[in-house]
Amino acid sequence: MVSVQRQINDADSRVVSFADKWKEYRTRRLMFYLSWLVIPTVAGLLESQYLFIFAGLCFIVSTYRFCYWHCPKCHQYYLVKKYRSNFLARKCLNCSLPLWGDK
Numbered sequence: 544m545v546s547v548q549r550q551i552n553d554a555d556s557r558v559v560s561f562a563d564k565w566k567e568y569r570t571r572r573l574m575f576y577l578s579w580l581v582i583p584t585v586a587g588l589l590e591s592q593y594l595f596i597f598a599g600l601c602f603i604v605s606t607y608r609f610c611y612w613h614c615p616k617c618h619q620y621y622l623v624k625k626y627r628s629n630f631l632a633r634k635c636l637n638c639s640l641p642l643w644g645d646k
């Protein structure tokens with residue numbers, strides 16, 4: 544697989560492959576959706592105000608981590624460009640790298 548072979552230099556000059564970056568993106572996206580769906584549902588079922596506070600904190604942190612993930616190609620935010628953002632974007636808003644792409 545070609546995408547596994549291609550590597551980039553991360554901010555701390557550690558060599559990271561595109562596949563690793565996409566795996567990180569997938570994890571952040573999963574945490575984002577879980578913070579939307581699972582944690583508030585469980586908090587509602589258990590009627591716990593502390594779980595609602597925890598859910599709110601998880602939502603804020605996961606949204607930040609998901610939306611401000613850096614594109615593996617251009618190293619700018621993948622889902623944010625200046626004053627607009629689209630968390631359902633299928634390509635980088637800065638360099639048009641397609642989702643799961645390696646070029």
Ligand SMILES: [Zn+2]
Binds near residue numbers: 614615617619621635
């Ligand atoms: Zn990009």
